[in-house]
Amino acid sequence: MAQIKDRYAIVGVGESERSKNSGTTPLHLALDAARAAIQDAGIEAKDIDGFMSYSENDSCTSHQLATYLGVRPKYVKDIMGGGSSTEMLIADAIGLIETGQVNTVLIYRAMNGRSGVRMGGGGWDINMLQSAIDGGSFIIPYGAGGPAQWFGLFATRHMHETGLTQEHLGHVCVSFYEHAQRNPKAYFYGKPLTMEAYKETPYLSYPFNKHDFCLESDEANAIIVTSAERAKDCQSRPAYIMGITARQCVSHSHYWSDLSEVAADYVAPELYKKAGISPADLDVASIYDCYSWVVLRQLEAYGIAPRGEVGDFVAAGNLRMGGKLPSNTAGGMLSEGYTHGMNNVLEIVRQIRHDYKGTDRQVENCEFGLCTGWAGPDIAGAMILRN
Amino acid sequence: MDYQKPIPLKNQDNHPYWDAADRHELLIQKCESCGHYSHPPGPACSKCGSAELSWENLGSEVNGTIYSFIISYRPFLPGFQDDLPLVIAVVELDKAPQVKLIANVLNCNPQDVSIGMNVKMTWQDITEDRALPQWIPA
Numbered sequence: 007m008a009q010i011k012d013r014y015a016i017v018g019v020g021e022s023e024r025s026k027n028s029g030t031t032p033l034h035l036a037l038d039a040a041r042a043a044i045q046d047a048g049i050e051a052k053d054i055d056g057f058m059s060y061s062e063n064d065s066c067t068s069h070q071l072a073t074y075l076g077v078r079p080k081y082v083k084d085i086m087g088g089g090s091s092t093e094m095l096i097a098d099a100i101g102l103i104e105t106g107q108v109n110t111v112l113i114y115r116a117m118n119g120r121s122g123v124r125m126g127g128g129g130w131d132i133n134m135l136q137s138a139i140d141g142g143s144f145i146i147p148y149g150a151g152g153p154a155q156w157f158g159l160f161a162t163r164h165m166h167e168t169g170l171t172q173e174h175l176g177h178v179c180v181s182f183y184e185h186a187q188r189n190p191k192a193y194f195y196g197k198p199l200t201m202e203a204y205k206e207t208p209y210l211s212y213p214f215n216k217h218d219f220c221l222e223s224d225e226a227n228a229i230i231v232t233s234a235e236r237a238k239d240c241q242s243r244p245a246y247i248m249g250i251t252a253r254q255c256v257s258h259s260h261y262w263s264d265l266s267e268v269a270a271d272y273v274a275p276e277l278y279k280k281a282g283i284s285p286a287d288l289d290v291a292s293i294y295d296c297y298s299w300v301v302l303r304q305l306e307a308y309g310i311a312p313r314g315e316v317g318d319f320v321a322a323g324n325l326r327m328g329g330k331l332p333s334n335t336a337g338g339m340l341s342e343g344y345t346h347g348m349n350n351v352l353e354i355v356r357q358i359r360h361d362y363k364g365t366d367r368q369v370e371n372c373e374f375g376l377c378t379g380w381a382g383p384d385i386a387g388a389m390i391l392r393n
Numbered sequence: 394m395d396y397q398k399p400i401p402l403k404n405q406d407n408h409p410y411w412d413a414a415d416r417h418e419l420l421i422q423k424c425e426s427c428g429h430y431s432h433p434p435g436p437a438c439s440k441c442g443s444a445e446l447s448w449e450n451l452g453s454e455v456n457g458t459i460y461s462f463i464i465s466y467r468p469f470l471p472g473f474q475d476d477l478p479l480v481i482a483v484v485e486l487d488k489a490p491q492v493k494l495i496a497n498v499l500n501c502n503p504q505d506v507s508i509g510m511n512v513k514m515t516w517q518d519i520t521e522d523r524a525l526p527q528w529i530p531a
Contacts, residue, residue: 136399136401140433143401143402147399148481148495148497149476151470152469160461212466213463258439261432262494
């Protein structure tokens with residue numbers, strides 16, 4: 007197996023405007039994000055020869071994007087996927103560069119996640135859902151129509167087994183909303199959340215209230231991946247990839263016979279081994295946060311706090327600035343925006359590059375950053391970056 | 394009035410389960426090779442990949458214990474607006490603890506639902522020829 011530690015880097019990140027009603031197409035959003043990432047890297051569009059995207063059939067194709075950037079690509083790929091797709095495509099890009107197929111890859115996610123196709127449902131054909139989802143006819147007739155419920159069933163059980171409480175979910179929300187107050191581009195900028203307000207919020211789908219849910223937004227994000235060698239020619243400071251575990255799976259999430267394990271449990275050991283560091287070495291993190299509980303479960307999976315002690319870890323303020331592991335420092339998907347995780351990737355790159363140096367948003371002298379992806383309890387991937 | 398909620402779709406792999414439900418019986422797919430109960434049913438065993446599958450009839454007296462649950466306060470699918478708050482529970486079967494079966498918990502106050510609670514299966518006749526397995530407090 008080729009040793010890729012520190013041999014690849016993310017050299018550019020960019021995003022489109024974020025809104026609840028873009029009034030434009032995913033292709034326009036993707037072009038805005040791609041141009042911003044290209045400018046950030048200080049390269050020309052024609053320096054990019056590979057384009058990749060993930061979507062839920064709600065985007066434009068990477069071939070379209072390349073075309074309107076004026077580029078003739080050597081490689082285009084569009085996959086169906088949500089959370090953890092960024093990490094998987096980065097690993098795919100590294101493989102392609104490693105085998106000489108391409109030199110530099112742009113990966114993006116573009117979506118009208120609020121004004122267009124909404125992940126939270128609405129307007130779904132119920133018979134289509136029964137067929138499209140594995141085991142769908144065993145959940146849809148009972149009203150279990152979205153991830154809040156599917157993941158919620160894992161959450162209630164996990165909370166019961168490990169002593170996590172509603173307040174612990176609240177600490178995740180309050181910490182991330184607090185980060186959003188330093189990010190003028192965050193959707194909940196100017197809308198802080200107190201624990202009191204959190205606890206007074208009625209349940210939407212127990213054990214979750216609306217703050218435990220991620221946002222829906224119209225936006226596109228893009229990143230550029232290339233070799234460490236080529237990274238030297240870019241104007242940006244590279245965020246080196248120390249290790250990446252593209253994807254691990256356990257039985258499909260609609261197989262409920264075992265709620266005790268999640269795919270992330272299998273990602274972590276491999277990832278730390280590849281990166282050559284341990285959880286205690288991490289300075290900053292982007293933890294996939296489609297729901298607050300998903301963060302708590304991953305803190306356990308990634309060895310950041312032992313099972314049974316995750317609640318105390320977040321209650322002590324460790325996800326906040328100055329804590330042991332400031333996480334989702336742009337506000338995350340709970341309070342910044344939602345692109346199936348890519349906005350969290352942009353933030354970890356910016357932290358690792360010390361882009362916010364001199365402001366209260368910078369995690370001081372951070373060197374190692376963890377970025378996790380979660381498609382569900384059943385699929386996950388993650389990477390560790392360094393400056 | 395016609396039943397407004399989704400009716401379980403039968404397909405090649407699951408129809409023995411739903412056919413049995415229509416008769417108010419519980420049939421669970423079982424792997425002949427490794428003995429694992431495969432639920433939800435599929436084209437092969439989700440544990441070992443064997444296609445040697447059979448169906449075990451657990452009859453009409455089915456008891457279980459709530460393993461996990463959620464309570465929906467908003468309809469996430471059409472047809473459920475009059476059922477709120479709606480309890481969706483994963484229930485461990487007493488006769489086959491390996492099997493965790495999802496259904497609503499009916500005839501009880503959602504606030505009283507907890508992990509470990511004993512429930513028994515009932516069948517809701519939702520159309521002339523279809524029935525839906527559900528849980529009620531034991």
